[in-house]
Amino acid sequence: MANGVMSRRGNVPLPGKMRKGVLKRLLKILFTDYKPLVAAMAVCIVISAIAGSIAGVFLQNVYAAFGKVVEGVYSASDGWAEILKIVVTMIVIYALGWVSSGTMGIVSAILTQRFLRDMRNRIFDKMQRLPIRYFDTYAHGDIMSIYTNDIDALRQLVSQSLPQLCSTVITLTTLTVVMVYYSVILWAIVVIGVIAILLVTKKVGGKSAKYFMAQQQAVGKTEGYIEEMINGQKVVKVFCHEEKAVAEFDEVNDKLYDVSNKANSFSNMLMPIIHNIGNIMYVVIAFIGCGIYIATREMSINIGFYGIFNGYGGMVFPLSISIVVAFLGMARQFANQLGQISNQINSVIMAMAGADRIFGLLDEKPETDDGYVTLVNAEVDENGNIKESDKRTGRWAWKHPHLADGSVTYTELKGEIVLDHVDFGYVENKIVLHDVSIKAEPGQKIAFVGATGAGKTTITNLINRFYDIADGKIRYDGININKIKKRDLRKSLGIVLQDTNLFTGTVMDNIRYGKLDATDEEVYAAAKLANAHDFIIRLPDGYDTMLTSDGANLSQGQRQLLSIARAAVCNAPVMIMDEATSSIDTRTEQIVQKGTDSLMLGRTVFIIAHRLSTVRNADVIMVLDHGKIIESGNHEQLIARKGKYYQLYTGAFELE
């Protein structure tokens, strides 16, 4: 990208270095922005979770009814009547559960999708507000992964993990209440089982999480290696490097296998362990429960709130088989629910890491703009004064309000650019431009030549304020560009870059990108000016031809003509052409040149080119070396001077 700025992969926080309060912040967004939906979700979760977890109560009552019939308290038909009542209650409560879990699914779909949409939009909006520095600093792939991986992790969290966790907590609470109601003693066995489960989960789950992190890193490494090799596959072939590439690949691949194996081993073990601790719990409860029952029969040995509500005059009452059997089901359910939590842990961790990166982007400092000078339509009144106009006059003026006395002055937009002792560095203390002074009169063509890394592109980065200068001043029509609103400043500058960056859409859309409200006629005119019209009308659908992936269906020269047309339609008084023609051959360049020549007519133009032939007819040629202007003048003057330019220019011929 920009010279001097090294791309680094800094977007991915290392494990353990996460921002604090990520979850809290995420929940806050959910609870404030989607209050009604979250509330509806909460109600549904509570109802369906409770409905799903009180089967034990029903069953206990049914089993108790059996007991009473056997003991002769009830007749069989009394017992049946009792059970029918329970069955009807079950139907009612379960039906409620079905309705609410159906509702929950729908609400969850709405909530998740809205949340994701809003997050996406927020991230994208924010990204549009970030300075170019951000895009020069971070690898584009890393920024992209926020939209793909991190958003996906959030989807998982909001649609699955969070509701599941809430539901689990409610289920566990309900189960605990019911269990304590029936028997504190049997509940104690469950508690022991739960402690065992938690200990194992912590140990095994911790190991699994550790290796999943390692797996993530290994995946990154492998992907990196693969990407590098595949992108350079032709070079690999040319140097017969295949075997070595495979050997190196084996190394990263084996490492990935190793951690992937470990990570999945531990996570695969977790479920059977939890499940079987549940099974053992089940057996122990059956054995101890029945043992107590048989050993004590009618003796009051059990403790539970059931006693208070069923006329035992306290919490102590006899343990019945119906309670033991109902407990079995509940213990199983309890263990299953714990298993559910352990299932969600990894996705919660991933979502947190994703949310962390998302917040990282949202917290980036946006591009600041303290400018107050704006660009307005202008007309000249009978006295020759410039006045603001609300019509499109085709003339523009800088509107400069003066804060001190409240007055407003208008300066006509002419396109004079002055750089006055400008210093600049992409990073502090590493100056790449030293004391650069340039004066471009309106309509002049200023060219920069010099070796790669001499600072040519940097200068243009400063004029449109992609970066801000460290010292000195840049003036546009006499106004310090720091005072000009960035959007107005950039509107007054047309730009053509080496990378054409066309967007998915029609040819028409792409040209119109320079001026959104351009009429079709304006677009045609711009295309004609750029010498692009001829080839466009020969395309299968003319101006309606769809372009995809940076205009892959066009030739390099055609793409460049489109980007010139795009600059032409915006009709700015100042143009910047950064290596616009350096990747096309000189014959095609001739055609493009015709486009640029007519575009440059009457405008102030900054042109950066590798080929000296492209800049020969510039009004002023600046020779840059290591961030300094070492020579300037027109071609003839520079040749006459026999300095660096002369050397550069004649370098091609000195061997003759």
Added chain:
Amino acid sequence: MVKKLLKSLREYKKETILTLLCMVVEAGMEVLIPFIINAFGGCVQPKLSDGTYGEPNVGGMVLYGAIMVVAAMVSLLAGMLGGVFCARASAGFAKNLRKDMFVNIQKFSFSNIDKFSSSSLVTRLTTDITNVQMAFMMLIRTAVRSPLMLIFSIVMSFMIDTTLPVIFFVTVPVLAFGVFFIAYKAIPIFRRLFKRYDALNGSVQENINGMRVVKAYVREDYESEKFSRVSNELCVDFTKAEKIFAFNAPLMQFCLQGALILLVGIGSHIILFGNTALDAFSLQSLTTYSFQILMSLMMFSMIFVMLTMSVESAKRIVEVLDEKSDMVNPENPVTEVKNGDVCFDNVSFKYSLSAEEFTLKNVNLNIKSGETVGIIGGTGSSKTTLVNLISRLYDVTNGKLLVGDVDVRDYDMEVLRKNVAVVLQKNTLFSGTIKDNLRWGKEDATDEEIVNACKMAQADEFIAQFPEGYDTVITRGGTNVSGGQKQRLCIARALIGNPKILILDDSTSAVDMKTDALLRASFKKFIPDTTKIIIAQRIASVMDADKIVVMDGGMINAVGTHDELLSSNKIYQEVYYSQNRENGEEVSVNG
């Protein structure tokens, strides 16, 4: 396709089978426990023929209790081992698949490489493999376990009671039909939506790459609006699709709890009025079975979804595995390149046999060892194609191409390519030190050889300026050196192997004129016997060549020296004057 994929299982077949076995054992134990609890219950309250309970059989309770504990332990062991084997099998499967793909890609010829875009190859090697790995893991853990659980559970239920489990014949089809209907409805919709979602992400990528243009034209708001419009549409459509899935959970609960209600209702009736061995424990066991049956059905539907999702990935992987390199070493290859002569004997070439037009047409060209040959021509004039044939990166379609008087197809490819060094137009450096990168050209190059090559390539000077010198680490893609520096390093990398023929395919475009000239001077001085073929845009880069080839539309338009061509060839003149517009001036410059 499955067969093709499974070939990569190799040494992990054992683990796969062990996983399946463990899962069988686990399922068996899992199903056994509820059955035993029923028997256990029979011991706690043995039902007498008059409907009352007899004395508990404590011995039986202990026995059944012990059996259950053992069953749980065995299930635990089988489950854990199964998990471990399964992880190893699937990770190993993924490893082998990745390796097989990578190895096959290494065998690709240039035309194979051209077929796939590099980003698609990367996705196939990463995301697609991960998808297949996950699907495989799911599959071997549940493909056997779920149906077994289903069958065992139904059988066991009937062993407890012969009438009650008939209920399952209602709930199972309801759930199965419902779940598969939902999946059937939703999956195609999701597929379509995911495509659109990818398109949205594609436009984000475009936006990030084109950020300079976006900002230069002050189109931030426009882009935001465009994005949020699509994002909004997607939100609406995704919500609609996900609402279909919203019926999954209530359907599941309906079947589960419906079965429970039926079990309780009908079961109670039987217990109260019928003469049966059923009791509370039996009902408990049957509810457990009902749960297990429906769960295995759900698992089944999950596998189904997962598999359909990963079919695309599997297809893409197999595509790479199936791609056969169209270039193989000859039998009894020639292993020595005698000299740097190159002879094109009526060579024609097209990239694919089905193409109508030839990319190169009837090329005849003789180059003698040690000559410097320049090639000039517009984009699309097949300059690159021409030189790529020399090191047999592509095979000629018609005619013959001789290097050192031997047809290139008769050489051992490695020998040929070591002797014909190509500096590609789109070249790359790899992460590693400068030395590492240069040793690509010659594995055992000494430090002295490296420095020499760099001096020749005019790279020594800037390398020496780096604090770490030749040990400077090049970042991935070579982003920490400038374009011109990168090109010179690539040239040095090609020079180090002391090739008989050196081909520079527009390899000095980012190098400044002066260095470019120095480069050519040093070639002349240090490697006079090496044939040098230089493709260039600048006339200056080729004008001192022994002969210059002018290419146009896949044919040789003219061959001659600078002076000859300048006086007689129209294309050459055009190119020349486009670069030196004011004819005559360079005379004054030189004069």
